[in-house]
Amino acid sequence: xxxxxxxxxxxxxxxxxxxxxxxxxxxxxxxxxxxxxxxxxxxxxxxxxxxxxxxxxxxxxxxxxxxxxxxxxxxxxxxxxxxxxxxxxxxxxxxxxxxxxxxxxxxxxxxxxxxxxxxxxxxxxxxxxxxxxxxxxxxxxxxxxxxxxxxxxxxxxxxxxxxxxxxxxxxxxxxxxxxxxxxxxxxxxxxxxxxxxxxxxxxxxxxxxxxxxxxxxxxxxxxxxxxxxxxxxxxxxxxxxxxxxxxxxxxxxxxxx
Amino acid sequence: xxxxxxxxxxxxxxxxxxxxxxxxxxxxxxxxxxxxxxxxxxxxxxxxxxxxxxxxxxxxxxxxxxxxxxxxxxxxxxxxxxxxxxxxxxxxxxxxxxxxxxxxxxxxxxxxxxxxxxxxxxxxxxxxxxxxxxxxxxxxxxxxxxxxxxxxxxxxxxxxxxxxxxxxxxxxxxxxxxxxxxxxxxxxxxxxxxxxxxxxxxxxxxxxxxxxxxxxxxxxxxxxxxxxxxxxxxxxxxxxxxxxxxxxxxxxxxxxxxxx
Numbered sequence: 465x466x467x468x469x470x471x472x473x474x475x476x477x478x479x480x481x482x483x484x485x486x487x488x489x490x491x492x493x494x495x496x497x498x499x500x501x502x503x504x505x506x507x508x509x510x511x512x513x514x515x516x517x518x519x520x521x522x523x524x525x526x527x528x529x530x531x532x533x534x535x536x537x538x539x540x541x542x543x544x545x546x547x548x549x550x551x552x553x554x555x556x557x558x559x560x561x562x563x564x565x566x567x568x569x570x571x572x573x574x575x576x577x578x579x580x581x582x583x584x585x586x587x588x589x590x591x592x593x594x595x596x597x598x599x600x601x602x603x604x605x606x607x608x609x610x611x612x613x614x615x616x617x618x619x620x621x622x623x624x625x626x627x628x629x630x631x632x633x634x635x636x637x638x639x640x641x642x643x644x645x646x647x648x649x650x651x652x653x654x655x656x657x658x659x660x661x662x663x664x665x666x667x668x669x670x671x672x673x674x675x676x677x678x679x680x681x682x683x684x685x686x687x688x689x690x691x692x693x694x695x696x697x698x699x700x701x702x703x704x705x706x707x708x709x710x711x712x713x714x715x716x717x718x719x720x721x
Numbered sequence: 722x723x724x725x726x727x728x729x730x731x732x733x734x735x736x737x738x739x740x741x742x743x744x745x746x747x748x749x750x751x752x753x754x755x756x757x758x759x760x761x762x763x764x765x766x767x768x769x770x771x772x773x774x775x776x777x778x779x780x781x782x783x784x785x786x787x788x789x790x791x792x793x794x795x796x797x798x799x800x801x802x803x804x805x806x807x808x809x810x811x812x813x814x815x816x817x818x819x820x821x822x823x824x825x826x827x828x829x830x831x832x833x834x835x836x837x838x839x840x841x842x843x844x845x846x847x848x849x850x851x852x853x854x855x856x857x858x859x860x861x862x863x864x865x866x867x868x869x870x871x872x873x874x875x876x877x878x879x880x881x882x883x884x885x886x887x888x889x890x891x892x893x894x895x896x897x898x899x900x901x902x903x904x905x906x907x908x909x910x911x912x913x914x915x916x917x918x919x920x921x922x923x924x925x926x927x928x929x930x931x932x933x934x935x936x937x938x939x940x941x942x943x944x945x946x947x948x949x950x951x952x953x954x955x956x957x958x959x960x961x962x963x964x965x966x967x968x969x970x971x972x973x974x975x976x977x978x979x980x981x
Contacts (some may be wrong), residue, residue: 474931475941476903476968486818549899552940554833558734558745559826561896562800566945571898573943646949650959652876704932 475548479652484641485538490640490665492531493632497669500676503685506692507609514608515701539581546574569638576635583628590615607698612676613686619715622677633670637662727821728753731768733780734828739836741911744777745826748772748780752825757817761804762787762794765818765827766931788806789813789953792888795895796841797828802892802951810890810953830895834902834938845891847937848905855926856909862918877915884911886954895953904948906934907964908956914967924971931968 471477502513517524563571591598591611595603598621601614615695616622644650649658679685731752736743751771755764764786785793789810796811799802800892806812819825827841835843885908893904910927913919919926942961949958 471969474928474968475901476931476965477972480965480969485891511956514793522932534958549901549940552833552938553831555837557733557797557800557831557958558828559797560800561797561898563945564801564896564947564950570943570945574789633815638944644943645942645958648962648964650730650962650966652959691741695839697885700745709864 472541475545478545479626479646482538482541482545483646485534485541486639486643488530489538490636490643491607492527493636493669496663497672498516500673503609503612503676504679507690510609510612510695511697511701515606535581537542537585539579544575544642567638570632570642571633574636576631580628583624583631586624587628590621604698607694609686609694610691610698613680613691616677616680617686619681622681625677626674629670629673632673633666636669637666640665662696722781725757725817726754727757727816727819727823729764729819730824731757732820732824732922733768733840735780735840736829736837740841743837743840751775752887755816757815759816760787760812761798761814761816762812768774781838781842783797783842784812787812790888792890795890796891797830797831797895798921799824799826802830802895802939803890803953807950808953808955810888813953823881831899832862832891832894832939834900835894836893843891845889847939848889848891848902851902851906851930851933852909855922855929856913858913858918858922860918860921871917873917881912882909884956887912887952887956888954890953892951892953893948893956894939896947897942898938898945898947899943901942901948902934902937902939903942903961903964904952904956906930907958907960910964910967911960914963924967924974927964927967928971931964 469479475591499517503510528646569576590598591608597603597613598615601610601616604610611653641659644658645660676685728750731748732745733748734743735746738827748768751768755767759767760842762782765780765782772779782796783793785791787794789812792810794811795803798811798814803809803811806814806817806818829835829837829841832843834847835845839842887905887908891902891905891907894900894902897903902973910930914923915927944958946958949956
């Protein structure tokens with residue numbers, strides 16, 4: 465273990481840690497994306513999904529702590545590496561160095577990274593704590609279906625999510641491919657699929673997430689009937705929880721939180 | 722041979738010393754009537770002769786074999802190390818690659834670890850430091866073995882040879898957005914680490930050479946693969962993944978004791 469800790473003494477070791485934390489975050493993003501897709505199953509299923517997660521403290525807090533450690537390590541080491549990289553060429557080329565093969569995603573990692581960090585803070589504030597209401601709707605800690613629909617009915621909230629997921633796609637594409645390179649997951653037999661795998665996963669996650677605000681804007685998700693069903697189902701869950709605690713009236717959003 | 726000649730708009734970086742300010746000078750008047758059969762360095766020779774005749778200080782640039790195998794020459798030509806032709810050193814780049822009237826900007830390889838000596842000449846001693854850290858075999862491997870005495874899979878021998886084609890010119894560093902020498906270091910590691918004689922010191926070598934790379938002030942790899950595109954030998958960035966894997970094994974298992 466002490467040997468593993470000396471990894472951060474070299475730039476490559478630091479990159480390995482950035483890669484591993486990045487892969488943890490990538491894994492979460494895939495899980496999160498699959499959860500998001502439940503929205504298309506129907507209001508009841510989506511609300512049940514949220515309810516189940518929320519009432520599973522070990523899973524909830526285990527994930528939160530893992531993600532927090534991963535994200536702080538990922539950003540911290542990346543910033544230190546980026547500073548080092550920026551200072552490795554103190555005198556710039558006067559006639560601009562020509563990029564021959566690098567990708568847009570690779571060149572914009574230092575931009576997509578901070579933008580994503582900002583977006584994640586916004587996203588957490590929006591849907592978790594404190595839970596921001598957009599478009600005049602009340603934030604509802606149980607009826608997450610209504611939260612999604614009312615938020616994305618506001619055009620600029622939907623626009624932020626679409627833009628952020630485009631950034632996420634770029635970051636995941638270069639990140640996934642780079643991470644495999646950094647941990648040395650390379651073999652002539654599998655090299656051709658590494659890049660395609662990175663592109664496939666990035667497009668799947670970013671494209672799938674973008675479908676949600678677009679579906680709400682396009683009226684595919686969140687019609688009056690679905691919203692009524694969602695509200696009814698949320699009430700049922702509240703009532704059930706109230707019966708379990710023996711105090712129906714006092715079960716408020718704060719307690720469920 | 723035809724006797725085609727071209728006139729160039731030539732701008733060359735002039736700098737008196739490592740800390741002196743430098744700038745581009747227009748030498749178009751000395752770069753007229755250049756044979757298209759001349760190599761890039763022969764074009765600079767011609768310009769230098771004419772400048773000397775005019776009493777100007779000739780342009781300083783590194784060169785030795787002029788056959789593309791020594792790794793001495795190298796300049797950034799129109800933003801690309803060794804110029805526009807793929808897998809070609811500056812000395813093997815010929816003027817037929819340029820149109821008549823072409824604008825050509827020539828400047829040195831730029832990196833903090835490659836201080837400019839003068840004009841286009843840079844000090845690449847930091848590469849020697851990386852080699853001195855572990856780019857050799859010090860265990861006894863016996864005298865020259867009989868052919869095929871040591872079994873080596875063809876794929877390994879080929880890959881090791883691909884890595885060994887590195888001439889240490891530094892184009893990878895010059896092309897890298899982070900001025901990283903990852904490709905050079907990885908090629909030198911793979912060259913020895915993929916052969917039986919290199920196994921005894923494999924992990925120690927990996928740790929020490931990568932440490933020397935970092936100590937020299939090179940940046941880290943962010944997988945742009947610009948080095949591979951600029952490399953006159955076309956060395957693959959797959960070797961970087963291989964070096965990363967060996968470093969990971971060396972560090973996590975502590976196979977060879979401490980790093981420094």
